[in-house]
Amino acid sequence: MVSNPSSSTEVWINSKTSIKFPFEPYECQRIFMKNVIDVLDMKLDAALESPTGTGKTLSLLCSTLAWVQKLKESKPMDFATWQSSGAGGAEKTEDKLKNSFIPTIFYASRTHSQLEQVVHELNRTEYKWVKTTILGSREHFCINQKVKKIKESNRQAHVCRGLVSKRSCHYYNKFDALTTDKANEILEKGEAMDIEDFVKIGTQNSICPYFMSRQRSETAELILLPYNYIIDPKMRRRYKLDLKNSIVIFDEAHNLESICESNASAELSSTSIALCIEELKKVLALLVEEEENAREEADNETEAFGTQKIDLTKKLIENLRTEDLMALLEKVFTLEENFDKLFESDQLKSVPPLDGKASDGAILLETLANSGCDGNSVERFVDVLRDAISYLLSKNEEVSLTEKGDGMESVADFLLSIYSTHAQEVAAAVGDEHIKVIIYFY
Numbered sequence: 001m002v003s004n005p006s007s008s009t010e011v012w013i014n015s016k017t018s019i020k021f022p023f024e025p026y027e028c029q030r031i032f033m034k035n036v037i038d039v040l041d042m043k044l045d046a047a048l049e050s051p052t053g054t055g056k057t058l059s060l061l062c063s064t065l066a067w068v069q070k071l072k073e074s075k076p077m078d079f080a081t082w083q084s085s086g087a088g089g090a091e092k093t094e095d096k097l098k099n100s101f102i103p104t105i106f107y108a109s110r111t112h113s114q115l116e117q118v119v120h121e122l123n124r125t126e127y128k129w130v131k132t133t134i135l136g137s138r139e140h141f142c143i144n145q146k147v148k149k150i151k152e153s154n155r156q157a158h159v160c161r162g163l164v165s166k167r168s169c170h171y172y173n174k175f176d177a178l179t180t181d182k183a184n185e186i187l188e189k190g191e192a193m194d195i196e197d198f199v200k201i202g203t204q205n206s207i208c209p210y211f212m213s214r215q216r217s218e219t220a221e222l223i224l225l226p227y228n229y230i231i232d233p234k235m236r237r238r239y240k241l242d243l244k245n246s247i248v249i250f251d252e253a254h255n256l257e258s259i260c261e262s263n264a265s266a267e268l269s270s271t272s273i274a275l276c277i278e279e280l281k282k283v284l285a286l287l288v289e290e291e292e293n294a295r296e297e298a299d300n301e302t303e304a305f306g307t308q309k310i311d312l313t314k315k316l317i318e319n320l321r322t323e324d325l326m327a328l329l330e331k332v333f334t335l336e337e338n339f340d341k342l343f344e345s346d347q348l349k350s351v352p353p354l355d356g357k358a359s360d361g362a363i364l365l366e367t368l369a370n371s372g373c374d375g376n377s378v379e380r381f382v383d384v385l386r387d388a389i390s391y392l393l394s395k396n397e398e399v400s401l402t403e404k405g406d407g408m409e410s411v412a413d414f415l416l417s418i419y420s421t422h423a424q425e426v427a428a429a430v431g432d433e434h435i436k437v438i439i440y441f442y
Contacts, residue, residue, distance in 0.1 A: 275407025
């Protein structure tokens with residue numbers, strides 16, 4: 001059925017809430033929307049089900065957005081009053097408004113193609129004016145050919161960060177110089193945009209669509225994103241997603257269990273640890289050579305010009321120092337040795353018919369701590385690894401394709417999974433007597 005948003009039907013769910021629907025809803029859609037409104041009114045969690053082809057997405061969007069719209073209207077100060085008050089300064093007004101008055105809606109689905117369909121459904125309604133953004137990886141958004149030609153998403157991210165830190169990406173530089181008013185002028189088209197729309201606008205204006213979509217999420221009322229951006233604590237931290245006092249929707253949630261299992265699991269092989277060691281050695285050798293060349297150049301120029309000196313830090317990746325690398329390399333060496341000892345010890349038990357050994361997860365934390373990595377030091381540990389990966393990837397002509405940081409990336413991801421805030425919160429909430437984290441060696 002083709003609908004015209006301007007001819008929407010007003011559907012009264014109860015005496016306080018009405019929903020603007022693109023057409024006269026079927027009875028099953030009325031019931032579904034009433035259930036959504038009831039759940040939001042009572043601030044409950046809910047699993048809602050409706051047969052295929054009954055317009056679940058449209059019903060879910062309209063009812064949720066109508067409830068938020070009613071919440072706006074019920075607040076003691078309306079938007080105009082708040083904005084004219086200038087509370088917190090003009091630049092902070094919209095942030096304060098969202099955080100103080102309006103719960104952000106996170107609408108998650110399994111794939112980007114499903115999210116594109118959500119955008120299509122939203123644009124059929126009168127709620128298409130709601131400030132919306134869609135989040136995704138550089139693989140989907142990036143328009144810089146140097147990054148796009150890289151196939152692996154992790155490497156894309158590191159190359160992008162390197163270009164941004166050096167101010168070498170024209171698209172990011174233009175985004176960074178964009179004023180809020182100009183950004184709104186570019187992006188406010190009167191309807192929701194999918195990834196293709198962001199990429200098209202970014203290409204037309206030579207502005208990075210990846211960072212435009214991320215910046216827009218800071219003040220958006222509706223954020224569309226894949227499941228794992230919410231489930232994975234590493235992704236939430238990376239995209240600065242705060243779920244407190246928000247409405248979180250998982251569409252097609254029958255896939256959710258397997259995705260949760262995947263994100264709650266972490267794997268690290270002995271091969272990855274060995275590769276990480278070799279990559280750190282390579283980075284250390286390159287960095288030492290670069291520092292020596294920089295010092296020699298500085299000495300030569302000092303001799304030639306007397307007092308002129310060169311700032312060596314400008315020649316190096318920011319925050320990456322040889323002493324940090326050497327300390328990290330020693331810790332990874334120790335980690336490799338401690339894992340080997342653990343595997344041969346009687347602390348691990350056989351688990352027939354599987355070809356491996358298992359134990360309580362506390363042994364893993366103890367082994368990591370004995371290797372110089374615990375909850376207090378893990379962030380610095382991972383930061384140095386990330387800087388080393390970016391440095392290695394910046395040396396495209398000097399290192400082979402097999403030396404692009406895969407080992408360091410595996411170690412960093414493993415540590416972030418083990419020490420994530422989410423994992424610690426779960427353990428604290430249920431207590432040691434109720435939860436057993438199993439570590440499996442094979």
